[in-house]
Each structure stands twice: as C-alpha cells, then as structure tokens.
Amino acid sequence: MASFQRCITSFLALAPERPKQILSLGAGFDTAFFRLRAQGLPPSLSLWVEVDFDSIIQRKEAIIRRSPALASLASLDAPQTSPYRLVGADLATADRLIETLRKVPLDPNVPTLVILECVTVYLQPAEVPALLRALGGYFGPGAGPCAVLGYDPTSEATDRFGLIMIENLRSRGIEVPSLMAFPSCQARQQLLTSCGWRFPQCLNMNEAYAKLPVQDRRRVERTQPLDELEEFRLLHQHYVLWWGVLGDNPLALMG
Amino acid sequence: MSVDAQIEKALRGEVLDEEEIKDLCEKVISLLILESNVKAVRAPVTIVGDIHGQFYDLKEMFRVAGSAPDTNFLFLGDYVDRGYFSLETITLLCLLKLRYPDRITLLRGNHETKSITQTYGFYTECFRRYGNANAWQYFTDMFNYLTVSALIDGRFFCVHGGLSPNISSLDQIRVLDRFQEVPHEGAYADLVWSDPDDSKEGYANSQRGAGYTFGRDVVRKFLHENRIDHIMRAHQLCNDGFQCLFGNTLSTIWSAPNYCYRCNNIASVLEVDQFLNKFFNTYAAAPTNERVIPPDLRQIPDYFS
Numbered sequence: 001m002a003s004f005q006r007c008i009t010s011f012l013a014l015a016p017e018r019p020k021q022i023l024s025l026g027a028g029f030d031t032a033f034f035r036l037r038a039q040g041l042p043p044s045l046s047l048w049v050e051v052d053f054d055s056i057i058q059r060k061e062a063i064i065r066r067s068p069a070l071a072s073l074a075s076l077d078a079p080q081t082s083p084y085r086l087v088g089a090d091l092a093t094a095d096r097l098i099e100t101l102r103k104v105p106l107d108p109n110v111p112t113l114v115i116l117e118c119v120t121v122y123l124q125p126a127e128v129p130a131l132l133r134a135l136g137g138y139f140g141p142g143a144g145p146c147a148v149l150g151y152d153p154t155s156e157a158t159d160r161f162g163l164i165m166i167e168n169l170r171s172r173g174i175e176v177p178s179l180m181a182f183p184s185c186q187a188r189q190q191l192l193t194s195c196g197w198r199f200p201q202c203l204n205m206n207e208a209y210a211k212l213p214v215q216d217r218r219r220v221e222r223t224q225p226l227d228e229l230e231e232f233r234l235l236h237q238h239y240v241l242w243w244g245v246l247g248d249n250p251l252a253l254m255g
Numbered sequence: 256m257s258v259d260a261q262i263e264k265a266l267r268g269e270v271l272d273e274e275e276i277k278d279l280c281e282k283v284i285s286l287l288i289l290e291s292n293v294k295a296v297r298a299p300v301t302i303v304g305d306i307h308g309q310f311y312d313l314k315e316m317f318r319v320a321g322s323a324p325d326t327n328f329l330f331l332g333d334y335v336d337r338g339y340f341s342l343e344t345i346t347l348l349c350l351l352k353l354r355y356p357d358r359i360t361l362l363r364g365n366h367e368t369k370s371i372t373q374t375y376g377f378y379t380e381c382f383r384r385y386g387n388a389n390a391w392q393y394f395t396d397m398f399n400y401l402t403v404s405a406l407i408d409g410r411f412f413c414v415h416g417g418l419s420p421n422i423s424s425l426d427q428i429r430v431l432d433r434f435q436e437v438p439h440e441g442a443y444a445d446l447v448w449s450d451p452d453d454s455k456e457g458y459a460n461s462q463r464g465a466g467y468t469f470g471r472d473v474v475r476k477f478l479h480e481n482r483i484d485h486i487m488r489a490h491q492l493c494n495d496g497f498q499c500l501f502g503n504t505l506s507t508i509w510s511a512p513n514y515c516y517r518c519n520n521i522a523s524v525l526e527v528d529q530f531l532n533k534f535f536n537t538y539a540a541a542p543t544n545e546r547v548i549p550p551d552l553r554q555i556p557d558y559f560s
Contacts, residue, residue, distance in 0.1 A: 153558065160494070160519035165558060168517060221464040227365065227375060228337075229450075229462055230492035234518060 003208065003241060004117055005032060007149055011113045012042040019046035021112040023101070025091055025131075026119030027052050029060055033084055037073045047083055049106055051097070054088035061086055091119065092127045094134035101138065109144045116150035125181035132195035136246060140196065145247040148197060154204075154240050156183040161238055188242050197244030205236035258354045265347040268310060268340070268547065276346070276390050280397040283349050286356050287400035292429050294405045296360055300327045301536075302413060302525040304489030304497075304508035305364065308338025308376065312512050312522065313347070315541040320524045323351050324358040329405055331489040331508065332364020332415035332447065335394075336375035337515055342384060345394055363401035364415040365447040365465070365490070368437045403433050403446055406483070410531060413487045418469045418477055419445030420458045425481050439465060450491055451507070453500050471501045478504060485533075487525060496523030496537040506533070513540040517558075 012020055024030060027050035036042075052060075064070040075082035089100045106112070114135055120128045132148070139146035155162025157180050169176055182188045185202035192200035209217070226232060256264075261271060261279075271279065301320050306313050320326055334348055335341035352359045365371060372378050372395060381391035405413040406425065421442040422428055431443055438444050448466025452459065456470040474486060486505045491498075493509040500507070512522035523537040 161517070164513065164517055164519035169558065221462055223464070226463050227371065228492060231514060231518060234492070 004115065004149070004151070005035075008032065008036070008113065008115075009042075011147070012044055015111075016042070016044050018044060019110055020044050021047040021049065021106060021110050022115065023106060023112055024048070024050045024115045024117075025052075026116060026122070028056060029063075030117070034070060034073050037084075041083070045083055046110060047085065047104070047106065049085045049087055049101070049104055051087045051089050051091070051100075053090060057086045057088040091131055092123055094127070094130045097131070098134050098138050106138075107144075108139050108146075111144045112139060112146045114139075114146065114148040116148065116152075118151055118153070120150060121152045121154075121176045121178050124177050128178055128181065129191060129195050132192065132197065136196035139246050141247075145245065147243060147245045148192075149241075149243045151239065151241050153179060153238055154182060154188075155180050155238055159183075159238075161234060165238075185240060185242070188240065192242070192244035197246060200242070200244040202240050202242040205239045205241065206233055208241050209236065258350060262347070262350045262354060265343065265350050266314070268343050270342050270384060271346060273385060273389050273393075277393050279346070279349050279353065280393040282353055284397050284400045286352065287361075287397070287402065288434075290360075290402045292403050292431055292433055293425050294360060294402050295409075296329055296405045296407050296413075297327070298408050298531055299526070299528045300329050300360075300407060302487050302508055302527065303328060303330045304510040304523070305331070305333035306338075306344055307333055307366070307511045307514070308335055308341035308344050308380070309511050309514075309540075310338070310340035310343040310347070311541040311546045312510075313344055314545075315512070315538060316510060316522070316524060319538045320526065320536055324355040327358050329360045329407070329413060330362060331413060331487070332362045332401070333366045333489060334361075334364070335377040336366045336372055338376075338511070339380075341377045341380050342390065349397070360405055361401055362405060362413065362415055363398060363403055363433070363437070363447060365437065367395075367398035367401055369395045369398075370436065399434055399436065401433075403431065403443065404428055407487075407527060408531060410483055411485045411487055411527065412477075412481070412483050414446050415488060416445070416447045416466055416490045417449030417451055417486070417488055418467075418473055419449065420467060421445065423477065423480060448490075451488075451500050451505055474501050474505055484531075492518060492520060493523075494518075494520045496521040497525065497535045506535075508535075512538060 008022060022045065033048050064074050065076065074084045085104055087100055087104060089097045091097060123131065135148065153165065155165065162179055166176060166179060182191055185204065188202040189200040303316065330348065334345045348361060352361055366375065372391065378388065378391050382388055403414065407413065419442045433443065437447055445466045448461065448463060450461060450468050452468035452470055455468065456472045458467045458469050458473065461468050478484065487508060489508050491507050492514055493507055496509055498507045506525060508523060508525045510522045510524055513519050521537050521539055523535045526534045526536050
C-alpha cells in the first residue's frame, strides 16, 4: 500500500544516523523490503523482521531462494549479518511471539516501526489487545521510541456492507472475527490507549484521501473518470489507517 | 429464430451468436434513430435505474414490477459493466425493445460508451465469451444511437446523470448531436455524468472527473423554465434503492441490488401511474440459488485491493 511505503520511507529518513528496525507482523508475501532494497537500502535500517505462520514463512523462503535476484537482496548467503529476517510465529499467542522476537534478536532499544497491514481483522477480538499490550511491554517505557501502524477493514455490527463482506469471505473459507470488534475510529483509539500506546490516531480511507494535497487529488481525478463515487466512498469508509506511539518522543509519521 | 424464441433463450441466460447479435443491433438502431433526444413517453410507466450486468437481479425486477408489454418501461441507462452478465442483460433489453418498441424506452448511461466499457468489464466479458471483440463492437456501435433523455407526459424529465451548465432548455438538448461516442466534456457528457449536490448551490466540479454537481437553485430554475415538475435520474448508488432531494423535485433511482455483489444495498424502480403519482417499488437481490457464477471468474468480489 502506498501509504505504508511512504510511512516506512519517512520513518527511515528520520534522524538518519540512528539505526532503526521494521517489524512487519503478518507480512505474508509482502515485497516491501525487496522494493526498498532494490532502490538502495537506507543505511539506517539495521533490521527488517517479517513474522507470519511457519507454513507461510517456509514458502516465502523457498520462493526467495529460487530467485537469484531476491536471494541476493535478502542476503541469504550471509544470514547473520543480513538486515532481513523471516520468523515463524502465531500472532494469536502474544507471549510466545515476544519470546521469538527476543531470540531474533529484535532490539527494544532501537527505534522501531511495527506494521500490521490487514492483520488484526483475522485475530479473535481478545487477541488484538493482547498483542498490542505485549508489543507495548516489549518496547515499553525506557526502551527506544516505537510506533505501531495498522490498516484494517472495519464495520459496525448492523452494517450491511460488513455483513455481506463476512458472507462473501466465508464462502471462500476466510473468517474475519475482528471485523466488527472495533467499529469506530474512536473505539480503535481507545483500544490503543488502553494498551499503553500514546497519541492514538485513526482515519478511514475517505478521510485519509481528503488529507492528500488538493492538486494530487485533482490530478488523479482527471486521469480517468471514476465511475461510482458512492461505491468508492462506501468501500473506503470501511477501511481504516490507525497508529500509536510509545515513549515521550512521538515520531511524526504522517504529515 | 423468431424474436420470441430469442427472448425465451435470453431469459434462460443464453447468449446469441455473433451474427444474431449483429442483426439484432442493426434492427434496434433503426428503431432508435427515429427517437428524439428528448423522447416523449406516456404514463403509466415504470422507471428503472442502473442495472450493470446484474442479469438475475434484472429478472427479479421483472418479477416485482411486471414485464413488457403489460408494463411500460423507461430504462435510464448503465446496462453493462461491473456485474458478471452484461451480455445477457443488454441482449435481453435489446430483444424486448425490438419486440415491444413502444413499451420499452432505453436511455444512454455513461457506461454506454466504448471507452468506459473497456475499463469496467463489458469488453472483457465479450472477449471471454466469444474470443473476439465483435459482439462488443456491435453493441457499442448501437449505444451511439440510444437517446439521451425522456419527458413523461410533458412533466417529468428523465436522464441518466443530471444537468449541465450548458443546457437551460429542453430545446438545447433536442439539437445535440447524440450519434457519437459521448465526449469527455460538454453538454452531452454532463447529461450522463452529473450529480445533484444538496450541500451547495450552483454548479461545481465533480469528483468523478466528468460532468458537474448541481444544487437546488439549478434544479428549481430548470424546472421552472421548462415547465416541468420533477427530474428522475440514476447514476448514483442508493443504499435504500432510491433517494429524493431538493424538496422532492429530484429522484435518484437505483436498480442494482447488492451492487457489485458486496454493497448489500436495496434496489428500486419508480412506478408512475396515469395520474403521475409516484411509487418506489423496492426489492432485494435475487436469491443465491437462482444465480450462476461463471466458473472462470473469481468466486467473490474484490476486497483489500
């Protein structure tokens, strides 16, 4: 997602002399690291850790190994010094996740950006605060500044769009238990606060779009007539970008 | 095959072969070419909004609203794109037009163009089905003949999108050259792309990138100067199937329930009786067991993309 790409680049550009870490939870087959590295890795990136189920991680590793270009970008030939790490863990068991991160080792004293791109929706409602608290504890007070950035579909309990989304996904064997767990931006901000994260923010994608500069929006709108604005707005109302920080020093991620 | 036999076939969701489509489109063009840009329609009439290739929901609409020739229909455009069955939808509507030319009026929507159908699905659907673009060519050539607006008993103005800063009278619409691809801008484009906006007065730029938004004062002036009472249009998704604005002088009618198979909205048609009374007849999507999802398509709509 373009917003995530921009956030990662801005984060890495802050105080460029300080080493930084990216922790991508539920990364799946995301290729952000490879795209970034191909453009020239910022020297401040000390570690990029991707976490997902063992089965996903193993398949991803196999794909990387089969491609000389990817294997080289991932520095698979020098795993101890490579900035790129693939780690198998279940996000639903927060304590074990933390232990796994400790072993990487992910340094809690290094400024870290934690990414949850379309992930928490797949957890059970109780597992989301457990995860956020565990991360908050790991990077908590006394540790280096840390920010969490997430993107999730969201819906209210009686919302028709949400109900049909659940039905449509279920017919493909996909469950989204937390789709309706945090139905408003306010609920999501409260969740972050209750888990120890500060300066919580949440925007739906219509609001995020409105924050783009006017000339960018006009340019995009003129490129091709967009049919069905209502559907576009309906869809984007149901996706939110959310974030929070730890420590006294909030990282200015979004301008 | 007789038209009636072809209609039976179309109702079963079977498409015609290329030669039949070519022949059908040529015959429909010869009917459309005679129609004025502001076609006179007599009440009673049932007005239908966007359908977007949702063939099974079109059949549901006929179950709810009655079918031709018993019911007099005015369709406001957007027959193709987005849904899975644009071919079946436009084929059936063309056959009905051919069979009952005075009981079916077809207006042009912003999707009835070569450029939009290449982006939003109709072209792809035709290519998948026939292995070439001939059927798409025949239908999109026919689209250039669809009329742009209708006037019910001289009182209700019907168009797909809305109003234009370049149009203040119906006569100005009458002299437009509609026999072409809809241009990107100008009066013709505005009529199929514009949207009402009750938060502003006057005309403003549309976020769609084509057409304008227009406010209450524009509608009031248009109604007054043309001695009409109401504007009926489609073009915008309505959760409840319809929406009335501007002190009930403008109605949006939306006839694609559960739009794109993910919006879970209701649809409606607007039934106008012989006394010009209006009734919004609403309906939900056809039951799942009556639908067929083409096997070569993804089983569920796009999410997270």
